[in-house]
Each structure stands twice: as C-alpha cells, then as structure tokens.
Amino acid sequence: xxxVVAPPSTSGWxxxxxxxxxxxxxxxxxxxxxGHNPFDVYRLLAVESFGGTKRIAATLSxxxxxxxxxxxTAVAFRAGAFNVGVEGCVYIGGLAAAYVxxxxxxxxxxxxxxxxxxxxxxxxxxxxxVPGVLxxxxxxxxxxxxxxxxxxxxxxxAYLVNGPLLAPGSANSATPMVVDxxxxxxxxxxxxxxxxxxIAMALLAxxxxxxxxxxxxxxxxxxGMNARFASASGINVPSLVIKMMLLSGAIGGxxxxxxxxxxxxxxxxxxxxxxxFTGIAVALLGRGTPVGIFLAAILFGALATSxxxxxxxxxxxxxxxxxxxxxxxIFAVARFGWIFARRRTAA
Amino acid sequence: MIDNIIHAAIVMTTPxxxxxxxxxxxxxxxxxxxxLDSMMLAGALIGLMLASQTGSWPSALAxxxxxxxxxxxxxxxxxxxxxxxxxIVGLGFNIAVAGLVRFFLKSAYxxxxxxxxxxxxxxxxxxxxxxxDVPLLxxxxxxxxxxxxxxxxxxxxxxxxxxxxxxxxxLRAAGAAPQAARALGLSPLNIRDASxxxxxxxxxxxxxxxxxxxxxxxxxxxxAGRGFIALAAFYFGRNRPWLTAACALLFGFxxxxxxxxxxxxxxxxxxxxxxxxxxxxxxxAMALSARRRKLRGA
Numbered sequence: 001x002x003x004v005v006a007p008p009s010t011s012g013w014x015x016x017x018x019x020x021x022x023x024x025x026x027x028x029x030x031x032x033x034x035g036h037n038p039f040d041v042y043r044l045l046a047v048e049s050f051g052g053t054k055r056i057a058a059t060l061s062x063x064x065x066x067x068x069x070x071x072x073t074a075v076a077f078r079a080g081a082f083n084v085g086v087e088g089c090v091y092i093g094g095l096a097a098a099y100v101x102x103x104x105x106x107x108x109x110x111x112x113x114x115x116x117x118x119x120x121x122x123x124x125x126x127x128x129x130v131p132g133v134l135x136x137x138x139x140x141x142x143x144x145x146x147x148x149x150x151x152x153x154x155x156x157x158a159y160l161v162n163g164p165l166l167a168p169g170s171a172n173s174a175t176p177m178v179v180d181x182x183x184x185x186x187x188x189x190x191x192x193x194x195x196x197x198x199i200a201m202a203l204l205a206x207x208x209x210x211x212x213x214x215x216x217x218x219x220x221x222x223x224g225m226n227a228r229f230a231s232a233s234g235i236n237v238p239s240l241v242i243k244m245m246l247l248s249g250a251i252g253g254x255x256x257x258x259x260x261x262x263x264x265x266x267x268x269x270x271x272x273x274x275x276x277f278t279g280i281a282v283a284l285l286g287r288g289t290p291v292g293i294f295l296a297a298i299l300f301g302a303l304a305t306s307x308x309x310x311x312x313x314x315x316x317x318x319x320x321x322x323x324x325x326x327x328x329x330i331f332a333v334a335r336f337g338w339i340f341a342r343r344r345t346a347a
Numbered sequence: 348m349i350d351n352i353i354h355a356a357i358v359m360t361t362p363x364x365x366x367x368x369x370x371x372x373x374x375x376x377x378x379x380x381x382x383l384d385s386m387m388l389a390g391a392l393i394g395l396m397l398a399s400q401t402g403s404w405p406s407a408l409a410x411x412x413x414x415x416x417x418x419x420x421x422x423x424x425x426x427x428x429x430x431x432x433x434x435i436v437g438l439g440f441n442i443a444v445a446g447l448v449r450f451f452l453k454s455a456y457x458x459x460x461x462x463x464x465x466x467x468x469x470x471x472x473x474x475x476x477x478x479x480d481v482p483l484l485x486x487x488x489x490x491x492x493x494x495x496x497x498x499x500x501x502x503x504x505x506x507x508x509x510x511x512x513x514x515x516x517x518l519r520a521a522g523a524a525p526q527a528a529r530a531l532g533l534s535p536l537n538i539r540d541a542s543x544x545x546x547x548x549x550x551x552x553x554x555x556x557x558x559x560x561x562x563x564x565x566x567x568x569x570x571a572g573r574g575f576i577a578l579a580a581f582y583f584g585r586n587r588p589w590l591t592a593a594c595a596l597l598f599g600f601x602x603x604x605x606x607x608x609x610x611x612x613x614x615x616x617x618x619x620x621x622x623x624x625x626x627x628x629x630x631x632a633m634a635l636s637a638r639r640r641k642l643r644g645a
Contacts, residue, residue, distance in 0.1 A: 030447065134634070162616065280435065280438060321446070326439045327439070329435055335430045
C-alpha cells in the first residue's frame with residue numbers, strides 16, 4: 001500500500017475551500033432529493049452554529065477534540081507517516097483518563113486533573129509505539145497496522161467496560177463517573193466548553209512554533225517530504241518517525257482524555273463518534289497548518305452541534321453531517337487540475 | 348455441536364470471502380480498497396429492498412452487485428482520474444456511505460438504523476440428499492446457499508484467472524508495472540477501474556448475503572467491520588486466493604466461536620480483536636523474514 005501522502009501545501013485559498021464547496025454541493029443534491037431545500041438547511045446550520053454566544057460556545061466545545069485529533073494526524077503526516085489510528089488512541093486515552101478520574105478519588109483537582117490528562121497522553125502514545133517502531137525499523141505499512149489497532153482498541157475497551165471496569169450496579173457498558181475534582185473546569189457554564197479548548201489552542205500554538213521555529217520541526221518536514229534526502233543530510237529518519245508517531249498517539253490520547261473528563265464524565269462503549277477519522281478530514285482540509293486545522297475543526301464542530309439541533313427542530317437527519325464529512329475527505333485529496341489542463345501522464 | 352459450529356463458521360466465512368476475493372483482485376490491479384465495508388453496507392440495504400419488492404433473490408443479488416460495482420467505479424475514478432489518495436478516499440467512502448444509508452433509512456422509512464421489510468425472498472438452502480445426514484461432511488457441504496457455493500468456486504477460478512489468462516496477466520501488469528503495461532498499449536487506469544468495479548460488486552454481494560442470507564433484516568451495523576476483516580484476509584493471504592480463502596475461513600471460525608462463547612464467560616470482545624491482531628503479527632513476521640533475506644543476500 002502506498003501510504004505516502006505528500007505534506008499538504010499551504011498554497012492557495014481556493015484549493016483549501018474547494019473541497020468544502022464541492023461537498024456542500026454534493027450533500028445539497030442529497031438534501032434536495034430527500035425533499036429538503038439545501039439552502040434553508042445550510043442557513044439553519046449556520047445560525048445554529050454561530051448565532052449567539054451560547055451556540056458559539058457549543059461549537060467550540062465540539063471542535064475541541066477535533067482540533068486535537070486533526071493535530072495528531074498532521075504531526076504524523078509531517079514526518080511522512082499516515083496515522084489512521086488516532087481513533088484508537090482516543091479510546092485508549094479516554095479510558096486511561098477516566099480510570100484515573102474514578103480511582104484516585106482523594107486527590108485534589110490541581111493534582112488529579114493533570115494526572116488524568118497525563119494518563120491519557122501516555123496511554124495514547126504507548127498505543128502507537130508498536131506501529132511506530134514497525135514502520136521505522138521494519139518498514140511495515142503503518143496504514144494497515146494503525147487501522148487494525150483501531151478495531152482492537154474499540155473491542156478491547158468495550159471488553160474492559162463490560163467486565164473488569166464496569167460500574168457496579170450498572171447495566172450499560174460504562175465505567176463509574178469520575179469524581180468532580182477530575183472534571184475539567186468549564187469556561188462558560190452551562191456550556192460544556194471547558195479548559196480542554198484552551199489546552200488544544202495552546203498545543204496548536206506550540207505546533208506552529210515547533211514546525212516553523214525549531215530544528216526538529218524543520219527536520220521532520222524534510223523527512224516527510226523526501227526521506228532519502230533527509231537521510232543523506234544526516235537526519236535519523238527512523239527515530240524521527242517513531243518520535244512523531246508517539247507524539248501523534250499522545251495527542252490523540254489527550255483528545256480522548258479531554259473528551260472523557262470534559263464532556264462525558266466517564267468512559268462508555270462507543271466512546272468516540274469517529275473523532276479520529278474526522279481528525280483526518282480536519283488535517284487534510286486544514287492542509288496541515290495550525291490556522292487551517294483550527295478553522296477546519298471549527299467547521300466540523302459546528303456541523304456536529306448544529307446537526308444535532310436541526311434534527312430536533314426539522315426532519316433533516318443528522319447524518320447529513322457524516323455525508324458532508326466523507327465528501328470533504330474525498331474532495332480534499334482529489335486533484336482537479338485535469339479539468340483545466342490536458343490529462344497528465346498518470347500511472 | 349461440532350456440526351453446528353462448522354456450519355456456522357462456513358456461513359460466516361462467505362461474506363468475508365466474497366469481499367476478500369474482490370479486494371484481492373483490486374489489490375493485484377494496483378488499488379488497496381479500504382472502502383469495501385461501505386460497498387458491503389450499500390449492497391446489504393439494496394439487496395434487502397429488492398428481495399422484498401421483487402420477491403426474487405437473484406434480482407436482489409444483481410441489484411446489490413450493481414450498487415456495489417457503481418460505488419467501486421466512483422471510488423476508482425477518484426483515485427485513478429483525480430489522483431486522490433486511495434486510503435483517504437476509502438475512509439471517506441466508508442463515512443459518507445454509512446451517513447447516506449442512515450440518512451436514507453430515516454428519510455424513506457422513518458427508521459433509525461434497522462429496516463425490516465415484508466416478504467423478503469431469502470437465499471435458498473441447497474440440501475444434498477444422502478450427504479446432509481453424514482456427520483461433519485453434511486455440515487460442510489450441505490445446507491448452504493448458492494452464494495456460498497459461488498464464493499468457494501470463485502477461489503480456484505480467481506487463482507486460475509490471475510495465473511493462466513491473458514486478462515489476469517494484464518491485471519497483474521497494471522498493478523505491478525503500470526509503465527510497462529502502458530508501453531504495451533494497455534491502459535492500466537482502465538484495468539484498475541475494472542478491478543475496483545469487481546471488488547465493489549463482490550462486496551455488494553457479500554452485503555446482500557448478510558441481509559437476505561443470514562438475518563433477513565437490515566441494520567446499520569450489519570457489516571460489523573467485515574469489509575475490514577476482508578482487508579485483513581487478503582493482506583494475510585498475500586494476494587493468493589487459496590491462502591486468502593483459508594484466512595477468511597479462519598475468521599469465519601472466530602466469528603462462529605464468538606457467537607457460541609457469548610454468555611459462557613468468555614469475553615466476545617476479546618475474540619473479536621483476534622483477526623486484527625493477527626494481521627499485525629503476520630505483517631511483522633513477513634517484514635522480519637524479508638529483512639533476514641536481504642541481510643543474507645547483502
């Protein structure tokens with residue numbers, strides 16, 4: 001499997017916006033066929049996402065895990081590794097954080113919260129150790145290994161919350177609730193927006209600094225663009241790939257931890273509504289840049305919150321959001337140059 | 348008891364085997380199809396709807412194969428003509444088609460997730476007189492439906508096709524040496540498209556097998572990730588039809604066991620992880636042996 005994804009370039013607003021416009025058109029056709037007026041639906045989505053402080057807070061809250069999963073994907077992309085296993089890291093990291101949150105109940109919040117977040121961070125990172133090492137040392141295709149690890153993570157955590165970690169007296173597959181001290185402080189109650197959003201923003205800023213201002217960031221970019229050139233320039237590419245896979249997993253684990261401590265309050269089976277996969281769309285649409293990732297995460301966060309609301313108030317199924325998301329992924333990697341130029345010599 | 352497990356295992360093998368053979372041909376043609384699961388899901392839905400409307404299982408299968416093939420074609424065109432990354436397009440198809448299917452269920456039937464229709468024509472079971480009652484043998488060859496037979500007959504046919512026919516050679520050339528294929532006047536892109544259409548059609552059939560062969564209703568989780576298990580099977584089988592079929596059978600046994608083990612204290616969730624874990628182990632073993640060979644050669 002050729003998993004080499006060219007590091008996304010920053011060139012051109014048009015190429016960044018086009019995938020979303022095309023997805024809107026395609027989903028608009030679906031809406032029209034189903035008997036809805038696409039323009040009305042989209043206007044409603046926009047109002048529900050950004051019309052008023054409360055709604056903006058809800059959008060930012062929904063965007064928080066997506067900023068992190070998008071960042072996790074982008075970090076691995078930079079090093080030339082295509083990590084499709086962020087979804088699994090969200091599960092593992094979420095479970096680890098929830099475990100700390102309902103186990104060490106006597107610790108005060110200033111100790112417990114960092115500890116629980118760190119647990120998610122470390123667990124997510126360790127989850128990517130095997131594919132990272134396999135990719136770097138043995139050239140085992142990371143797409144396949146990380147994809148398979150997603151299913152293992154989902155089933156394994158489902159086993160844990162149905163058995164050893166099942167909340168006493170609970171029939172549904174969930175851990176006990178974390179203690180209040182482990183809940184992330186909310187920024188604008190009653191909105192679920194919490195300090196996880198600030199953490200995500202801080203990481204985005206660090207990512208910008210790292211990729212533009214540090215030697216490691218530069219080396220990673222070179223390794224992602226041309227591994228042979230990087231090796232020839234004395235960069236240790238395998239070690240770089242392992243580091244970036246671990247970092248990618250750690251950020252994915254942190255996304256799960258923030259989701260567990262900030263929104264859900266515990267770990268449940270079916271914990272993530274595909275945050276890891278949406279993260280791929282976010283990273284692609286955002287072209288791997290900090291600003292792009294932020295905007296793309298806001299976009300998908302807005303779709304997720306407003307999609308839920310419009311399902312309540314109109315009969316448009318929330319799945320329109322999934323349709324849009326899948327289409328954005330497809331259009332984000334398609335090249336439309338052939339429409340204008342004569343077909344280039346492919347294959 | 349043993350007979351029951353064997354019979355169930357063969358039933359659970361069929362969808363994986365169908366999709367895996369499609370994915371195998373697709374991969375030999377140069378495209379790794381991550382979207383098999385989406386084509387399976389679409390095939391399962393269309394198969395059930397047609398089986399209810401027409402009351403004929405062959406037309407249900409034809410419709411499922413058609414829809415799967417159509418999705419395959421769309422996906423292939425994104426990859427071959429718009430030069431999109433096959434992995435991302437595949438993931439995108441899985442997300443978009445799952446969304447479309449649920450959107451359609453809610454819009455058309457007002458149902459969330461499950462669709463149960465009247466008068467569904469189920470796949471017939473072929474009982475072989477005389478053998479049906481023989482222990483073991485009866486469970487293996489008797490009481491299966493035409494699609495299961497077709498899947499197993501396709502194993503040697505695929506092997507023969509890839510190895511012995513001109514079209515098979517061209518397919519392999521399109522995947523392994525597209526430049527050479529081009530130089531010979533072939534169009535590797537068209538060949539690749541054809542192989543993806545085939546993979547889609549096979550996945551569509553696999554989906555219809557689940558809906559009108561096994562359960563008789565449609566559920567949004569009906570594929571249970573079998574498209575990815577199929578991916579595991581042909582990765583595992585290293586593009587060899589018989590090895591791939593053996594893996595599909597192994598996964599079928601896991602599936603049958605897991606159903607048996609439910610409620611007996613053995614966590615089904617852990618059994619479910621086995622196919623995926625095995626792929627990682629096998630890929631690692633393959634890479635290790637490749638490196639050892641390279642070191643010896645150097």
